Amino acid sequence: MFTIGTSLLTKLATHYAAACPHAPVIAALHNSRLLLRSSIDGTILRSFQLDTVFAARCRRIKWFKLLQRDRAIPNEGVQSIPLRLLLSDEETVYVFDLSDPKWHATINGAARDIGKIVNVDFGYTKDEVVVFSDFGLKVIIWSLLTNRGVEVRDPKFSYRGHSFRSISGHVAILARETMKDAVMVLAPATRKLASTFSLATVDAQGLEWSPDGRWLVTWEAASAGFHVLLYTADGHLFKNYFGGQDPNIPGLGVRTVEWDPGGKFLAVGSYDSKIHLLSTQNFHCIATLLHSGTIHSLSASIWQEQIDASRSRSYITAPQPACPPSQVSTSNDKPISTGISHLTFNGSGSLIVSRSDLTPSTVWIWSLESLTLHSVLIHHSTIKSLQWHPGDSDCLLVHCATEDPVIHIWQSSSESPCIISIPLSKPGGRTEASWVQCSDVGQGNPVGMLTNTFNYALQHVLDAGDCDETVDTSLSASIEGLGPEDMFDEGNSMDLSPIKLSHEQVGMGLEAASDEVDDTFDYRRHIAN
Helix, strand or coil: CEEEEEEEEEEECCCCCEECCCCCEEEEEECCEEEEEECCCCCEEEEEECCHHHHHHCCEEEECCCCHHHCCHHHHCHHHCCCEEEEECCCCEEEEECCCCCCEEEECCCCCCCCCEEEEEECCCCCEEEEEEHHHCEEEEEECCCCEEEEEECECCCCCCEEECCCCCCEEEEEECCCCEEEEEECCCCCCEEEEEECCCCCEEEEEECCCCCEEEEEECHHHCCCEEEEECCCCEEEEECCCCCCCCCCCCEEEEEECCCCCEEEEEECCCEEEEEECCCCCEEEEEECCCCECCCCCEEEEEEECCCCCEEEEECCCCECCCCCCCCCCCCCCCCCEEEEEECCCCCEEEEEECCCCCEEEEEECCCCEEEEEEECCCCEEEEEECCCCCCEEEEEECCCCCEEEEEECCCCCCEEEECCCCCCCCCCEEEEECCCCCCCCCCEEEEECCCEEEEEEEEEHHHCCCCCCCCCCCCHHHCCHHHHCCHHHCCCCCCCEECHHHHHCCHHHHCCCCCCCCCCEEEECC
């Protein structure tokens, strides 16, 4: 059973804080400085001065994330993990390295002055930055090692239309230029065009490599019916899956697709609130998980959130049959959303959590060992996010769209889920929740973080057997209480003498590189002088 630990630390910020997924570090903007703090004791590890205009317009803070094949690296210690993060506004990208304070990279005009940056993230390695421009005009893969940008025209999507193959580093990009869906596969390192092939789709909605790199899955838009397509790594169509429906009679279609981290299952969430669980041995459906309006299950525990007069929240056991609250339309011109909008496997592949938009305040947790419903959590507010703990694969964080600064925690070994309040010193605005590492190897009790655009706060989640654990509460002071030595330590400031990728430099090499690769998708490789 869980108990609530004392608040670990509370700090001010002027942007949503971002926790490093592989080390006990939290990044946050405070005015025009980027502060990297230890999540263990709040110590400022690095302090970087930013351009004032850029800091005011900054929209994203993202850490480099290890791929599935590299997840064992953290056990070797933080020193072996690439600890890089990027910041971006609509035009510029900055990259910083926690392990090397005298290095940083700047990409000016990252979208090549054609539209704004709508999405940016690291690529296969810490030395790649992927930038998507507005209006689906292009995607550019920048190399921080060679000062080169590789440009692909007409990507179909800026978020779900590209995927990196974990075993080799190839990247597949879903493109559409001549009213036909196609996949472009770029080689690792050089990002030269390795292959391109057309898809047997009318309107593909995304693609994703399997964890073992053997398969590439894509799926049709709902208007084209229920249709999932499995391709081999070299672009051959291996399997069509129509959800057990007549392909000539369009169904409600596919909304979400997710691979099991172990590569055993492919889960397909449909618009009729079902999850089709496919075995990767032959891609036949082995189970259909139904999200019904009335729950009556002998195997599942059903918990319902309650709020008393003092605004205190807790879970109680809900009697069966239980009827989760359904979505209610608030506008005549806005249709009710349907289907499985969220679908995530835990790290061990033993559980899967989902949310159906027909019951948006309900969390469904399924056992993949018994292929049955394991637990149901019914809340007062809509579910915003569902996150499995990276170190404890049976621990789930649920964040609801509520004004109260709380997170909901479920664990399979606990007698009941719990609701934890994480007070923010300056509440207001939209909040985000996430897990935070508080040890070098990801061990210890889970720690949750709540953040808004003003500040962030951390809190321990303790097991009943660890209630005597002492939690450091001496770090509740805000940043303004720190002295100048802490805020502007010259030993932690960066030297502005690293690689710099500028729009002008790359532009000088456009003509010389324009004919290096030329195909129907206008793939071009630009080399900076």
